[in-house]
Amino acid sequence: MDYISQVLFVMCLLVAGYFLTKRINRIRKNIQLGKAEDRSDNPAERFKIMALIALGQKKMFDKPIVGLMHLVIYLGFIIINLEILEIILDGILGTHRLFAPYLGGLYIYLIIIFEFLAVGVIVTCVIFLIRRNILKIRRFWAYEITKWPRTDANIILITEILLMLAFLSWNASDSILQQREVGHYAGINAGPFAFSQWLMPLFTGWSDSAIMVYERFAWWFHILGILTFAIYVTYSKHLHIALAFPNTYFSKLAPKGKLQNMPVVTNEVKQMLGIPADPALETAPETPQPETPVEIGRFGAKDINDLTWKHLMDAYSCTECGRCTAACPANITGKKLSPRKIMMDTRDRMEEVGRSLEKGGPGLEDGKSLIDSYVTREELLACTTCNACVSACPVNINPLDIIIELRRYMAMEDAKVPGSWNAMFSNIENNMAPWKFSPSDRFNWADKLKETPQNGQ
Amino acid sequence: MNPTTYNVPTLAEMIAEGKEPEILFWVGCAGSFDDRYKAVTIAFVKILNAVGINFAVLGPEENCTGDPARRAGNDFLFQMQAIANIQVLNGYNVKKIVTACPHCFNTIKNEYPELGGNYEIIHHSTFLQQLINQGRIKLQGGGEFKGKRITYHDSCYLGRANKIYEAPREVLAALDADLVEMKRSRAKGLCCGAGGSQMFKEAEPGSKEINIERTEEALATGATVIASACPFCMTMLTDGVKNKEKETQVKVYDIAELIARAEKL
Ligand code: SF4
Ligand code: SF4
Numbered sequence: 001m002d003y004i005s006q007v008l009f010v011m012c013l014l015v016a017g018y019f020l021t022k023r024i025n026r027i028r029k030n031i032q033l034g035k036a037e038d039r040s041d042n043p044a045e046r047f048k049i050m051a052l053i054a055l056g057q058k059k060m061f062d063k064p065i066v067g068l069m070h071l072v073i074y075l076g077f078i079i080i081n082l083e084i085l086e087i088i089l090d091g092i093l094g095t096h097r098l099f100a101p102y103l104g105g106l107y108i109y110l111i112i113i114f115e116f117l118a119v120g121v122i123v124t125c126v127i128f129l130i131r132r133n134i135l136k137i138r139r140f141w142a143y144e145i146t147k148w149p150r151t152d153a154n155i156i157l158i159t160e161i162l163l164m165l166a167f168l169s170w171n172a173s174d175s176i177l178q179q180r181e182v183g184h185y186a187g188i189n190a191g192p193f194a195f196s197q198w199l200m201p202l203f204t205g206w207s208d209s210a211i212m213v214y215e216r217f218a219w220w221f222h223i224l225g226i227l228t229f230a231i232y233v234t235y236s237k238h239l240h241i242a243l244a245f246p247n248t249y250f251s252k253l254a255p256k257g258k259l260q261n262m263p264v265v266t267n268e269v270k271q272m273l274g275i276p277a278d279p280a281l282e283t284a285p286e287t288p289q290p291e292t293p294v295e296i297g298r299f300g301a302k303d304i305n306d307l308t309w310k311h312l313m314d315a316y317s318c319t320e321c322g323r324c325t326a327a328c329p330a331n332i333t334g335k336k337l338s339p340r341k342i343m344m345d346t347r348d349r350m351e352e353v354g355r356s357l358e359k360g361g362p363g364l365e366d367g368k369s370l371i372d373s374y375v376t377r378e379e380l381l382a383c384t385t386c387n388a389c390v391s392a393c394p395v396n397i398n399p400l401d402i403i404i405e406l407r408r409y410m411a412m413e414d415a416k417v418p419g420s421w422n423a424m425f426s427n428i429e430n431n432m433a434p435w436k437f438s439p440s441d442r443f444n445w446a447d448k449l450k451e452t453p454q455n456g457q
Numbered sequence: 458m459n460p461t462t463y464n465v466p467t468l469a470e471m472i473a474e475g476k477e478p479e480i481l482f483w484v485g486c487a488g489s490f491d492d493r494y495k496a497v498t499i500a501f502v503k504i505l506n507a508v509g510i511n512f513a514v515l516g517p518e519e520n521c522t523g524d525p526a527r528r529a530g531n532d533f534l535f536q537m538q539a540i541a542n543i544q545v546l547n548g549y550n551v552k553k554i555v556t557a558c559p560h561c562f563n564t565i566k567n568e569y570p571e572l573g574g575n576y577e578i579i580h581h582s583t584f585l586q587q588l589i590n591q592g593r594i595k596l597q598g599g600g601e602f603k604g605k606r607i608t609y610h611d612s613c614y615l616g617r618a619n620k621i622y623e624a625p626r627e628v629l630a631a632l633d634a635d636l637v638e639m640k641r642s643r644a645k646g647l648c649c650g651a652g653g654s655q656m657f658k659e660a661e662p663g664s665k666e667i668n669i670e671r672t673e674e675a676l677a678t679g680a681t682v683i684a685s686a687c688p689f690c691m692t693m694l695t696d697g698v699k700n701k702e703k704e705t706q707v708k709v710y711d712i713a714e715l716i717a718r719a720e721k722l
Contacts, residue, residue: 333650
């Protein structure tokens with residue numbers, strides 16, 4: 001009997017592992033659709049940022065109460081993994097509470113901590129459900145938060161509640177069986193536990209075998225739920241639980257005001273101005289030129305493959321929390337731009353391309369593109385490059401970078417920007433200032449001053 | 458008092474005389490052409506003169522840094538400007554630059570080095586703060602802003618972009634004024650609406666203009682002076698105050714103007 005359930009359990013693990021690996025590979029391939037970019041410098045600083053932002057949840061505490069609640073779920077998630085380890089080993093080996101004899105008196109304290117967190121998670125998830133669905137916090141009801149993102153968030157919260165309830169009721173039924181000294185439960189003396197003991201009265205009228213059925217049901221429900229959830233997470237905004245770590249590690253280290261340079265453009269401009277394009281080649285003339293000229297990509301980004309892998313990882317790390325959008329001056333004043341939507345669009349486009357490639361379809365060549373099919377030009381034009389979104393994001397996502405790449409495509413490939421921008425461009429080109437003034441008048445401001453005596457006369 | 462006139466030498470003149478300035482004052486397009494911001498340029502030059510700083514300007518040799526072109530997506534035009542400017546600056550062997558424009562500051566500080574332009578660049582807020590700390594600007598405490606309610610609007614390109622939050626506030630603190638903060642300030646500050654080349658086009662349709670939202674926030678503090686440290690913010694907030702028909706009660710000043718006025722320059 002036990003033997004059958006062990007085989008069954010291992011099969012479940014393998015099936016879940018298969019789907020999970022497949023999904024992780026897909027995500028990796030999707031991210032690799034992006035261009036190369038080196039973000040391996042300064043590991044010490046990068047570790048520090050990751051420790052502060054991802055591990056330490058620093059930015060979550062910009063909103064202290066939400067930060068605290070999020071911390072409970074986060075700790076619950078991490079610490080309960082220990083319990084899951086025991087469950088998995090029990091499942092494979094056909095044992096029951098494998099760790100109990102080894103840990104002795106410590107075991108009960110551990111489970112009490114888990115239960116404490118489980119209750120914390122339940123309470124927090126209930127509050128979060130209320131905030132989303134009853135209080136209707138504005139950033140969860142914006143126009144880009146359509147039915148699916150809303151459902152996704154609710155599915156996650158409800159699943160977490162169910163998983164935690166299964167865990168607690170499993171402990172309760174187990175404790176009763178231990179007390180009644182039924183079968184193999186007899187030898188284990190691990191319960192009752194801090195919180196689940198309050199659930200024990202629910203089972204008092206039940207027969208031993210009924211409780212045993214429930215105990216097994218709760219156990220299986222809990223672990224199968226977790227396995228399913230693990231796969232589900234890869235399709236969900238909840239992927240941030242894993243990607244927040246690499247994503248913060250690879251954060252932009254330069255000051256926020258610095259935009260990425262375009263070396264291809266630098267070379268062309270230097271050629272036009274008659275400046276040696278690459279000083280490295282000048283000092284070392286024997287350096288062989290590459291045989292085939294490096295393929296010059298598009299100027300700026302039209303689609304996801306014109307963005308870098310980091311932009312794409314950003315999109316997969318987005319939790320759709322909307323803190324960026326809530327801080328965006330354009331969005332606050334009713335413009336269509338929402339940095340969160342830029343991230344969601346990028347991710348949706350990646351998923352679309354990935355699905356198509358998986359089926360041997362056209363992938364990127366499907367006649368669509370990130371710009372126009374997903375992000376409209378009106379959105380892109382409204383950005384003031386103020387960095388409020390970048391600064392607000394709890395996992396260091398940079399929506400502005402993507403916006404600028406898309407704008408570069410509009411300005412340099414498509415040459416379609418508002419007429420007043422074109423006028424500004426030609427003013428800069430011809431008058432060396434964005435306004436139509438004569439360059440020779442540039443110093444006129446000083447004329448009056450030169451005649452003014454000092455000391456306020 | 459000695460009726461010497463103000464001195465605004467160009468770098469070319471100075472070099473021709475075999476002299477070298479301690480710093481180059483990068484005026485910027487707004488500082489050169491915008492009527493309102495020209496007053497800021499003049500105020501700053503008066504301070505430099507009064508303190509006896511050995512400075513020069515590029516005058517007609519200065520070009521747009523290219524910031525508006527880059528933010529609008531035209532990296533070609535940006536780099537044309539940047540590289541031309543860098544040639545001029547490197548040609549004169551410029552080492553230290555001060556500017557009253559956060560956009561020029563950001564571009565020269567963060568984006569020029571990759572293109573071969575490496576300078577020590579200081580925004581005028583930091584520069585003024587240093588002069589105050591060194592005792593070279595000695596405010597008597599008092600002056601026309603003593604006890605007045607002043608609120609400071611963070612420029613995105615100084616604040617979030619380059620983490621300069623305290624210098625302008627410390628300059629204001631030296632005025633002995635009553636500093637009040639807006640609801641959104643420092644890292645959480647709200648943009649004036651002009652960055653990212655928005656200055657050079659109509660805003661996209663929405664429910665409100667960004668500068669109006671920001672001005673309302675500034676007015677809500679009850680301040681009679683809105684201090685800024687950026688030409689774009691200056692324009693946007695001045696327009697906002699006009700739009701609210703508050704221009705007689707509430708004034709928008711650059712921090713350099715506040716110092717110059719307090720010093721009666
Ligand atoms: S940088 Fe652009 S998208 Fe981000 S908050 Fe500012 S205006 Fe909005
Ligand atoms: S980009 Fe960051 S702040 Fe914006 S919704 Fe995604 S996770 Fe939240």
